[in-house]
Amino acid sequence: MIDQGFWKNRKVLITGHTGFKGSWLACYLNYLGSEVYGLSDSEIISENYERIDKKKTFQSEYNLDISDNSNKLTKVFNQDFDFVFHLAAQGVVSTAKIKPLETLVTNIIGTFNVMNLVNENEKINGLVISTTDKVYSDTANSNLEESSLGGKEFYSSSKASTEHIISAFINTISRKNLNIGVVRSGNVLGGGDGGKDRIVTDIINSLKNNEDIYLRNPESIRPWQYILDSLNGYLMTGEYCVKNNQNEIFNLGSSENNEKKVMDLTENILKNWNSDKNIEIKQKQNLFYESEFLRIDSKKANNILGWQPLFDLEMISTAIVDWYKSDSDEITIDQIDEFHKISS
Numbered sequence: 001m002i003d004q005g006f007w008k009n010r011k012v013l014i015t016g017h018t019g020f021k022g023s024w025l026a027c028y029l030n031y032l033g034s035e036v037y038g039l040s041d042s043e044i045i046s047e048n049y050e051r052i053d054k055k056k057t058f059q060s061e062y063n064l065d066i067s068d069n070s071n072k073l074t075k076v077f078n079q080d081f082d083f084v085f086h087l088a089a090q091g092v093v094s095t096a097k098i099k100p101l102e103t104l105v106t107n108i109i110g111t112f113n114v115m116n117l118v119n120e121n122e123k124i125n126g127l128v129i130s131t132t133d134k135v136y137s138d139t140a141n142s143n144l145e146e147s148s149l150g151g152k153e154f155y156s157s158s159k160a161s162t163e164h165i166i167s168a169f170i171n172t173i174s175r176k177n178l179n180i181g182v183v184r185s186g187n188v189l190g191g192g193d194g195g196k197d198r199i200v201t202d203i204i205n206s207l208k209n210n211e212d213i214y215l216r217n218p219e220s221i222r223p224w225q226y227i228l229d230s231l232n233g234y235l236m237t238g239e240y241c242v243k244n245n246q247n248e249i250f251n252l253g254s255s256e257n258n259e260k261k262v263m264d265l266t267e268n269i270l271k272n273w274n275s276d277k278n279i280e281i282k283q284k285q286n287l288f289y290e291s292e293f294l295r296i297d298s299k300k301a302n303n304i305l306g307w308q309p310l311f312d313l314e315m316i317s318t319a320i321v322d323w324y325k326s327d328s329d330e331i332t333i334d335q336i337d338e339f340h341k342i343s344s
């Protein structure tokens with residue numbers, strides 16, 4: 001359970017605040033009473049970010065590139081923040097194939113820059129860094145946090161490399177009163193993603209246009225996870241690390257019941273959409289490498305944080321459809337309020 005008092009009035013900077021996870025996290029922190037600041041290069045704009053009330057959500061927003069260690073970036077991090085969530089990344093597998101160098105620079109150098117700037121600001125005592133379940137060398141295993149890291153394409157390799165940099169930073173440079181949490185999430189779903197080559201975006205765009213849905217890997221199995229289940233774990237990680245003056249890594253996976261095929265997710269969303277058109281689900285050629293099976297073990301987060309996912313695939317699909325069918329600018333806050341009541 002989140003300690004709302006921990007986050008109330010806390011000054012929090014989110015890198016990647018215009019993205020899917022970042023914009024939802026900003027709304028969640030605002031809901032909990034934090035003062036929220038955002039930093040992004042604005043190349044990735046999620047549908048959720050476009051919909052939310054930005055003046056109400058953010059105290060200030062900064063349009064900067066984390067891989068460019070400029071004076072402007074330093075000035076932002078020199079402010080009196082209490083906590084930083086680092087979510088900024090090049091997170092699209094297909095883009096990593098086309099732009100490998102940009103992916104490596106953003107994800108590795110960018111993360112190092114963020115850690116270094118946070119480390120130099122003595123007022124900041126907590127940093128949570130988002131990586132991925134794809135960092136493991138054998139993604140088909142139910143990987144524990146200590147399982148070996150790897151990467152079979154540039155995105156996963158960049159994230160695994162970043163984790164080695166984080167470890168080296170903690171062991172050599174990081175000050176003792178800076179508490180760093182690393183979170184490896186499963187496949188996160190929710191309303192307002194809008195990212196390129198993202199499963200929910202592709203499905204919803206097809207449904208809105210009354211077109212057949214084309215899937216790259218309909219039989220692939222993923223640890224599906226609701227956006228607010230995931231962010232609940234991010235917040236719990238931050239609290240735990242600061243309260244216990246520790247650096248920790250946590251897997252945030254799905255329950256076994258949510259380890260379903262891409263086809264299962266698609267059929268659930270299609271059923272909830274309740275279209276009056278005869279929309280079919282078809283397979284298309286996949287032009288880049290993707291793992292057939294992803295699984296991570298969340299027992300550590302269960303035991304230490306008390307974290308566990310609350311939404312099953314049916315609930316996730318319903319929440320996604322409700323978000324996209326709503327005309328309200330408050331739908332994100334309404335879903336946060338509903339989730340917070342369930343989780344409290």
